[in-house]
Each structure stands twice: as structure tokens, then as C-alpha cells.
Amino acid sequence: MAKTLSIDGKRLYSSLARLGKVGAYKDETAGVIGVNRLALTAADGEGRRLVTKWFREAGLRVTVDKIGNVYGRRRGREDHLAPVMLGSHIDSVPTAGRFDGCLGVLGALEAVRTLNDVKAATRRPLVVAYFTDEEGCRFGTDMLGSAVATRRLPLERAYALKDRDGLTVKGELKKIGFLGHEPVGRLRPHAYLECHIEQGPTLRHKRRDVGVVLGVQAISWAELTITGKSAHAGTTPMSFRRDAGLTASRLNAALREMTLSGRYGRDMRAAMGMIRLTPNMVNVVPGRAVCTVDLRNPSDALMAKAEADFARLCRKVADQDGLAVASRRTAKTPHVPFDESVQALIADRADRLGLSHEPILSGAGHDAQEWSRVCKTAMVFVPGERDGISHNPREFSTLKQCADGVNVLLGAALVLAEEA
Numbered sequence: 001m002a003k004t005l006s007i008d009g010k011r012l013y014s015s016l017a018r019l020g021k022v023g024a025y026k027d028e029t030a031g032v033i034g035v036n037r038l039a040l041t042a043a044d045g046e047g048r049r050l051v052t053k054w055f056r057e058a059g060l061r062v063t064v065d066k067i068g069n070v071y072g073r074r075r076g077r078e079d080h081l082a083p084v085m086l087g088s089h090i091d092s093v094p095t096a097g098r099f100d101g102c103l104g105v106l107g108a109l110e111a112v113r114t115l116n117d118v119k120a121a122t123r124r125p126l127v128v129a130y131f132t133d134e135e136g137c138r139f140g141t142d143m144l145g146s147a148v149a150t151r152r153l154p155l156e157r158a159y160a161l162k163d164r165d166g167l168t169v170k171g172e173l174k175k176i177g178f179l180g181h182e183p184v185g186r187l188r189p190h191a192y193l194e195c196h197i198e199q200g201p202t203l204r205h206k207r208r209d210v211g212v213v214l215g216v217q218a219i220s221w222a223e224l225t226i227t228g229k230s231a232h233a234g235t236t237p238m239s240f241r242r243d244a245g246l247t248a249s250r251l252n253a254a255l256r257e258m259t260l261s262g263r264y265g266r267d268m269r270a271a272m273g274m275i276r277l278t279p280n281m282v283n284v285v286p287g288r289a290v291c292t293v294d295l296r297n298p299s300d301a302l303m304a305k306a307e308a309d310f311a312r313l314c315r316k317v318a319d320q321d322g323l324a325v326a327s328r329r330t331a332k333t334p335h336v337p338f339d340e341s342v343q344a345l346i347a348d349r350a351d352r353l354g355l356s357h358e359p360i361l362s363g364a365g366h367d368a369q370e371w372s373r374v375c376k377t378a379m380v381f382v383p384g385e386r387d388g389i390s391h392n393p394r395e396f397s398t399l400k401q402c403a404d405g406v407n408v409l410l411g412a413a414l415v416l417a418e419e420a
């Protein structure tokens with residue numbers, strides 16, 4: 001069955017377009033329509049209700065767990081066997097396109113729709129899922145739903161996480177109607193597969209149809225609180241100032257210099273994505289800066305070295321500037337290798353479909369990195385146009401690129417679903 005089936009690319013693409021209308025906004029900077037479905041906002045709730053409706057229309061039995069992960073189950077011939085799960089996320093960063101995460105969820109749904117079209121049954125049950133707050137940018141830690149479902153993060157700690165307005169995960173889940181009752185941490189799939197856009201330029205530049213994902217690089221997020229002294233911008237002599245904004249800028253520049261130095265490998269990446277100044281006014285020297293540090297490195301050892309060196313640098317700059325710098329770790333995941341047998345299966349399915357493929361390490365974090373702790377897991381990457389730009393409304397993959405990725409996902413899932 002795996003060799004004959006192919007998905008309905010047009011149906012997949014129109015589902016992506018329809019979901020992309022939820023949380024749509026005109027992005028003045030990018031000059032195109034973007035998507036803002038920040039986790040557990042009303043827009044995320046609307047997107048969830050739409051996708052859950054589609055799950056039910058596809059005959060899936062829907063359950064919602066206590067952290068708001070949504071699972072759609074399709075019976076197998078031997079329904080007692082552990083399922084093959086396919087999934088991703090539908091929450092987004094505030095300046096998103098319509099493919100990040102959504103391709104994996106709607107691609108999995110399209111695989112089910114395709115099986116339904118031909119009334120095909122699989123030995124093992126299939127589960128199609130979307131997980132809560134994969135992006136992590138509202139409540140501060142990424143892959144939240146998957147981390148709780150795979151017991152990396154305790155449920156109560158996740159519930160208590162707050163956004164910058166002091167709203168909690170639990171309260172926001174309840175508000176959008178997705179505070180589920182299913183216990184977390186019990187689901188142990190036979191295997192987990194995820195299709196996702198690459199979010200980078202490699203596959204497109206190498207003209208490869210799909211990526212066989214080797215794993216995910218290490219991720220380290222911290223929040224810095226820099227405390228200086230607010231003062232009059234006109235009357236305060238420069239030598240009297242304790243300018244938290246200046247210290248944040250100096251640390252940001254030093255972070256880039258560290259990253260480009262090569263001391264942490266040539267693939268080290270860093271970003272200070274958020275700098276929030278207080279009082280953030282034209283005529284006040286900022287007395288306080290809260291900023292985020294996002295470090296990425298394929299090597300755990302070099303990541304640890306970079307974290308230690310940056311912490312030392314913060315202390316040194318704080319002393320020089322006469323301010324206090326406090327750092328709080330908000331996310332940390334190691335380099336995660338994916339299962340080699342599942343990678344080989346993905347490559348084999350691509351070959352059978354006449355699709356070129358390339359092994360590639362993921363620069364971005366994904367739900368798959370959490371599920372790889374509980375079952376054999378791998379990912380299929382899809383190339384992106386426009387240098388694979390992502391976390392930007394100009395994110396774009398063609399219908400054929402999406403359909404190719406999902407056909408490989410379907411083929412691999414069908415093989416795994418027949419395994420004893």
C-alpha cells in the first residue's frame with residue numbers, strides 16, 4: 001500500500017491557506033500578510049477549533065490532555081498496539097508565515113484523509129497531534145506541550161509559567177477552552193514522525209526535494225535583568241550614568257563577537273531577540289533592561305563553554321558599567337540525534353518516490369526532539385523558497401515541495417504502522 005498512495009496536494013495546500021487566515025495580519029515590514037497565533041491567545045484557540053473540527057471530520061477520535069495537546073486517533077486493525085504518531089504545532093511566533101508547524105499537523109491530517117479516500121486500514125492505530133506552545137516565545141520555554149507529555153517538564157511547573165502580563169499557562173488554556181482532562185506522560189507511541197519546513201536555505205540551494213533530519217542542535221535560552229539607574233537624559237553627566245540600555249547593547253555586540261570568533265565552533269548561533277527597557281522613554285536614561293539570549297550549537301560541549309564564557313562576560317561588563325546583571329535560564333535542551341533506522345526509512349521512501357534527499361541537522365527546535373526520548377523518531381524537511389526564510393511572513397514553500405514532504409511522511413508512516 002505504501003508504494004501506491006499519494007496525497008491530494010491541492011487539498012493540503014488549501015488547508016494550509018485556510019488555517020493561515022486565522023490570526024492573519026498585514027505585516028508592514030515584510031509587505032505581505034503574516035500570521036500571529038501566539039500560544040494560547042484567542043487566535044490560537046480559533047486555529048485549534050478549526051483543526052480539531054477537521055480531525056473529527058476525518059473520523060479521528062479526539063482527546064485533549066491536561067496541557068492542551070490535541071490527539072486525533074485513527075483505529076488500527078490491531079488497535080491495542082502502540083500507535084504511530086504524526087504531528088507538530090499550530091501555534092506561531094507573532095511574525096509568522098503559514099507553514100511553520102502547520103505543515104506537519106495538516107500534512108499528517110492529509111495522510112489520514114488520503115487513507116480514508118481509499119478506505120485503507122493500517123495494522124497499528126495512527127495518531128495525528130498538535131502540541132501546545134511549541135514556539136515558547138510567550139511563556140518563555142519552548143516545546144512546552146511535548147516536554148510535559150514526555151515528562152521533561154512537570155505539569156504543575158508548566159501550568160504556573162507566566163507571560164509578561166502575568167497570565168498563566170493554566171489560566172490561558174482554560175480561557176481558550178483547551179484545558180483537557182487526559183492525563184499527561186502516559187502516551188508511548190511505537191514511533192513518531194514530523195514533517196516540517198527546513199526554515200533555512202540548505203535544501204533549496206542544494207536543489208534537494210526533501211531533507212532527512214539527523215537530529216536537532218542544542219538550544220539554550222536565558223533572560224537577563226540588567227539593573228542600573230534611571231536618570232534625566234539632559235542633566236545627568238555621562239560619567240554619572242548607570243545606563244541599562246547601553247549595557248544591554250554592549251552585551252549584544254559582545255555576544256555576536258563571541259559567536260563569530262570560532263571559539264565555539266563554526267556553527268554557533270546567538271540572538272538577543274528581546275530587549276525591554278524601563279521606562280522606555282525618550283528623555284530618561286533607562287534604569288532597567290530585560291533581554292533574552294538564544295544560543296544554538298550542534299555540540300553540547302561547545303554550548304557549555306559558550307554559556308560559561310558569556311556568564312563571565314556579563315559579570316565583567318556589569319562591573320565595568322557599575323550595574324547588576326542577573327541571568328535566569330528559561331530553556332535548555334541538548335543536541336538530540338534522531339533514530340537512524342527511521343532516517344533510513346525516510347530516505348528509502350524518498351528514493352521510491354524518485355525524490356532527491358539530503359541529510360541535515362535541524363537548526364530549529366521541534367516537538368520531535370521531545371518525542372525522541374520516548375520512541376523512535378525522525379523528521380522530514382521540506383525546502384523553502386526565498387532562502388528558506390522563516391519566523392517571517394515571507395516564509396514560503398510551493399505546493400509540490402509540501403506534497404513531496406508529506407508523501408514521504410505517509411510512506412514512512414505506513415511502513416512503521418505495519419511493524420510488529
Ligand code: HGY
Nearest residue numbers: 134135142363364365
Ligand atoms: O526556536 C525554535 O527553534 C523553534 O522555532 N521553536
Ligand code: MN
Nearest residue numbers: 100101134196
Ligand atoms: Mn516549528
Ligand code: MN
Nearest residue numbers: 093100135391
Ligand atoms: Mn518556529
